[in-house]
Amino acid sequence: MPLLERIETALTHHLARADSPSSPPQLVMAMHHAVFPGGARIRPQLCLAVSLACGDNAPELTNAAACAIELMHCASLVHDDMPCFDDADTRRGQVAVHKAFGEPLALLCGDALIVQAYQCLLQTPSAHPERTLALMQLISDSVGAPDGIVAGQAWECETRVELSQYQRAKTGALFVASTCAGALANGADPQAWRGLGEALGEAYQVADDIRDVMGDAQHLGKPVGQDVHHGRPSAAAALGLAGAIQYFEGLIQRAVASVPAGPRQSSLQKLVLMESERLVPRHVISHASVAPV
Amino acid sequence: MPLLERIETALTHHLARADSPSSPPQLVMAMHHAVFPGGARIRPQLCLAVSLACGDNAPELTNAAACAIELMHCASLVHDDMPCFDDADTRRGQVAVHKAFGEPLALLCGDALIVQAYQCLLQTPSAHPERTLALMQLISDSVGAPDGIVAGQAWECETRVELSQYQRAKTGALFVASTCAGALANGADPQAWRGLGEALGEAYQVADDIRDVMGDAQHLGKPVGQDVHHGRPSAAAALGLAGAIQYFEGLIQRAVASVPAGPRQSSLQKLVLMESERLVPRHVISHASVAPV
Numbered sequence: 001m002p003l004l005e006r007i008e009t010a011l012t013h014h015l016a017r018a019d020s021p022s023s024p025p026q027l028v029m030a031m032h033h034a035v036f037p038g039g040a041r042i043r044p045q046l047c048l049a050v051s052l053a054c055g056d057n058a059p060e061l062t063n064a065a066a067c068a069i070e071l072m073h074c075a076s077l078v079h080d081d082m083p084c085f086d087d088a089d090t091r092r093g094q095v096a097v098h099k100a101f102g103e104p105l106a107l108l109c110g111d112a113l114i115v116q117a118y119q120c121l122l123q124t125p126s127a128h129p130e131r132t133l134a135l136m137q138l139i140s141d142s143v144g145a146p147d148g149i150v151a152g153q154a155w156e157c158e159t160r161v162e163l164s165q166y167q168r169a170k171t172g173a174l175f176v177a178s179t180c181a182g183a184l185a186n187g188a189d190p191q192a193w194r195g196l197g198e199a200l201g202e203a204y205q206v207a208d209d210i211r212d213v214m215g216d217a218q219h220l221g222k223p224v225g226q227d228v229h230h231g232r233p234s235a236a237a238a239l240g241l242a243g244a245i246q247y248f249e250g251l252i253q254r255a256v257a258s259v260p261a262g263p264r265q266s267s268l269q270k271l272v273l274m275e276s277e278r279l280v281p282r283h284v285i286s287h288a289s290v291a292p293v
Numbered sequence: 294m295p296l297l298e299r300i301e302t303a304l305t306h307h308l309a310r311a312d313s314p315s316s317p318p319q320l321v322m323a324m325h326h327a328v329f330p331g332g333a334r335i336r337p338q339l340c341l342a343v344s345l346a347c348g349d350n351a352p353e354l355t356n357a358a359a360c361a362i363e364l365m366h367c368a369s370l371v372h373d374d375m376p377c378f379d380d381a382d383t384r385r386g387q388v389a390v391h392k393a394f395g396e397p398l399a400l401l402c403g404d405a406l407i408v409q410a411y412q413c414l415l416q417t418p419s420a421h422p423e424r425t426l427a428l429m430q431l432i433s434d435s436v437g438a439p440d441g442i443v444a445g446q447a448w449e450c451e452t453r454v455e456l457s458q459y460q461r462a463k464t465g466a467l468f469v470a471s472t473c474a475g476a477l478a479n480g481a482d483p484q485a486w487r488g489l490g491e492a493l494g495e496a497y498q499v500a501d502d503i504r505d506v507m508g509d510a511q512h513l514g515k516p517v518g519q520d521v522h523h524g525r526p527s528a529a530a531a532l533g534l535a536g537a538i539q540y541f542e543g544l545i546q547r548a549v550a551s552v553p554a555g556p557r558q559s560s561l562q563k564l565v566l567m568e569s570e571r572l573v574p575r576h577v578i579s580h581a582s583v584a585p586v
Contacts, residue, residue, distance in 0.1 A: 022458065023439035027447035031438065079404065084396035101450075103377035107400070108447045111372065114407050115437030122430045129422050136429070137415045144408030145324065146316035154320035154401045157394075165315065 007044045010063035011035060011070060014120045018112065030101040030109040031116070034074045039092050042275060043178040044070045046200065049271055050182025050193055053264040058131065062185040064124040065135045068117040069178050072143050075113035078106055080153065086226055114143070134184050142177035149174055156232055163233045167205045168198075175201030195258035200272065203251035207279035209234040210244050214284065245280065252276040300337045303356035304328060304363060307413045311405065323394040323402040324409070327367045332385050335568060336471040337363045339493065342564055343475025343486050346557040351424065355478040357417040358428045361410040362471055365436050368406035371399055373446065379519055407436070427477050435470035442467055449525055456526045460498045461491075468494030488551035493565065496544035500572035502529040503537050507577065538573065545569040 001009075015035055019028045044066035051062040081088040081096040082103060088096050098106035118136060126132045145151045152170025155161045176197035180190035212227045213236040227234040236244045252272065259268045294302075308328055312321045337359035344355040374381040374389040375396060381389050391399035411429060419425045438444045445463025448454045469490035473483035505520050506529040520527040529537040545565065552561045 018438035020439040022444075022462075024444055024447040024451050026450055027438055027444060075404075079400055082400065084400060105447060105450050107372055107375065107377060108443050108450075110404070111368075111407060111436075112438045112443045112447075114404060115433050115441070115443065118411060118429065118433050119437060122426065122433060129426060132426065133415065133422060136411065140408050140411050140415060143404075144412060145311035145320055145405045146313040148408070150401050150405045150408065151315075151317055151320060154317040154398065154405075157319055157398050157401075158317050169315075 003045045003048045004041060006048060006063065007041050007066060007070070008038070010067050011038070011044075014064070014067045014071075014123075015116070017119065017123060018116055026101060026105055027108060027112060030097055030105045031112055033094075033100055034078045034097050034109055034113060035071065037092065037094075038070070040275075040278065041070060042204070043073055043174055045271075046175065046178040046197070047182040047185075049264075049268055050179050050196075051186055053260075053262055053268055054183050054186040054188040057186050058126070058128065060124055061121075061126050061128065061131060061135070062182065064120040065139070065181040065185050066178075068120040068135070068139055069142075069174060069181060071113045071117040071120065072139065072149070073174060075110040075117070076143075076149050076153070078113065079110040082106055085153075086230070088226070128187065131185060131187060135181055138177050138180055138184060138190070142173040147173055156230070161233050163235065163238055164202075166233050167202055167235075171205035171208075172198055172201030175204065192260045196255055196268075196272075199251050199255035199258055200275070203248055203255060203276070204279065206235040206244055206248045206251065209236040210241065210248065210280055210284075212236070213241060213244075245284070248276075248280055296338045296341045297334060299341060299356065300334050300359060300363070301331070303360050304331075304337075307357070307360045307364075307416075308409070310412065310416060311409055319394060319398055320401060320405060323390055323398045324405055326387075326393055327371045327390050327402055327406060328364065330385065330387075331363070333568075333571065334363060335497070336366055336467055338564075339468065339471040339490070340475040340478075342557075342561055343472050343489075344479055346553075346555055346561055347476050347479035347481040350479050351419070351421065353417050354414075354419050354421065354424060354428070355475065357413040358432070358474040358478050359471075361413040361428075361432055362435075362467060362474060364406045364410040364413065365432065365442070366467060368403040368410070369436075369442050369446070371406065372403040375399055378446075379523065381519070421480065424478060424480060428474055431470050431473055431477060431483070435466040440466055449523070454526050456528065456531055457495075459526050460495055460528075464498035464501075465491055465494030468497065485553045489548055489565075492544050492548035492551055493568070496541055496548060496569070497572065499528040499537055499541045499544065502527040503534065503541065503573055503577075505529070506534060506537075538577070541569075541573055 018031055047066040047069060077091055078097045080086055081091055082098050089099050090096055097109055121132050121136055142148045143150055147169050149170055152166060155166040176194055179193040179197035183190045183193045209227060239247055255272045256269045259265050311324055340359040340362060370384055371390045373379055374384055375391050382392050383389055390402055414425050414429055435441045436443055440462050442463055445459060448459040469487055472486040472490035476483045476486045502520060532540055548565045549562045552558050
């Protein structure tokens with residue numbers, strides 16, 4: 001089964017558990033709206049790709065971890081789009097949750113998705129309870145304080161922010177959780193996979209900064225120019241566009257080099273390069289490299 | 294150690310873990326503001342009281358569960374007070390989090406507290422991983438969809454709501470988790486303690502409705518008249534004030550009767566009666582019983 005199909009099937013399965021006759025109907029609809037249709041599902045794809053490289057010996061547990069990570073990501077998008085943050089009307093090419101269901105349900109939808117993320121793991125029978133606990137610890141660290149995506153977002157409320165610390169928490173943390181979870185679910189050493197998650201997470205954030213500046217709203221599926229508009233730290237602002245693209249390319253090289261040796265090393269490296277092309281297409285790189293800095 | 298002191302010590306310990314040099318300072322301050330000083334801490338007290346009745350054979354795990362429940366409760370208060378819900382200026386007698394730190398940090402603070410609740414259990418070494426997992430499952434069910442406090446809050450966004458289903462989810466769920474967690478942490482049967490949580494949870498919600506109508510803002514530590522103002526389902530609205538008080542008394546009798554037999558039965562029953570007097574003082578009951586319905 002292709003990775004993306006495996007993820008969508010697992011997400012449908014895990015989200016169905018929130019849907020029961022005793023559930024408030026609009027909350028369930030808002031949760032579905034927040035999760036389907038998805039974006040590139042890059043985090044859960046990464047988790048499954050690492051799992052395959054580690055033998056994929058606990059596929060249900062791996063699927064649960066991948067879904068938990070994606071639901072945490074979706075929850076953060078729902079809350080980030082609310083009026084007190086980005087006040088974004090669109091997300092993934094459709095109406096944002098707070099626009100479709102109102103602010104109260106958007107707030108509750110994010111909360112419910114965070115809890116549902118834990119439910120993915122808790123409701124998956126496992127022969128390895130110690131792996132389930134370790135996965136929940138890993139994912140909690142990547143979401144909460146002090147170093148997770150919620151803390152990353154909170155840095156936007158501070159007057160003094162170090163760019164790399166901000167990006168490591170805001171985006172990097174969940175990418176690191178994705179690669180490490182793919183290993184952990186198989187009983188493999190997560191530390192060997194940390195470097196790949198770190199490099200890809202930072203590359204992803206830098207690419208987002210680049211696209212935010214270049215104004216490709218259709219590709220992004222959300223409004224552009226948000227970083228300048230909200231005065232947020234941005235690699236494109238700090239390094240200039242050409243500098244940011246050069247930095248992005250260095251991160252992709254680091255990601256490729258950090259894939260541990262093994263039977264699936266080259267296919268994982270190809271996945272990284274394909275993702276790189278999706279994030280910042282080659283014609284953008286060649287255009288920017290001749291433009292004055 | 295008295296129950297309340299034990300809870301405050303454990304909460305201080307568990308919240309300190311979010312506080313590190315890499316944490317955004319305002320987020321940490323907002324989390325502290327949301328948790329300290331506390332209200333009556335009735336949920337964690339209930340958890341510890343049941344634990345004592347069950348032998349208190351895993352005190353660290355019990356403390357972690359009690360803290361997790363209290364942090365989930367605090368998170369829900371922070372989000373409920375935001376402008377898109379109650380728009381409340383005060384909570385527990387102090388300025389509400391969104392008023393003190395702004396809406397973005399209030400939103401993130403609630404999210405971080407939910408994750409921190411899981412961290413309480415995940416970061417507590419336990420000789421009983423199966424108990425840790427069961428506690429996280431219990432608490433997740435009492436917070437998320439379909440039947441937890443987030444779902445309870447979401448019923449307020451529906452046009453058709455059944456009062457008892459709404460109250461069972463909005464308030465009852467976390468009370469049931471409190472009594473059941475006290476048993477589960479000790480390896481005892483949680484089902485024996487479900488009835489106490491159900492009756493107390495409903496009594497607590499009915500008492501809140503009564504006080505909201507009677508206008509005792511100082512006692513409540515938050516604005517009054519909110520149910521009518523927001524058109525929320527309310528026992529006082531459905532039954533009239535005298536009817537609601539009579540219903541409350543019946544629930545307290547049910548709670549007392551549901552305490553399982555054992556060496557601590559009578560002290561737990563006394564705790565229920567004391568809590569009843571705190572929730573709806575006797576002079577209120579005697580006044581309302583002579584007033585015309």
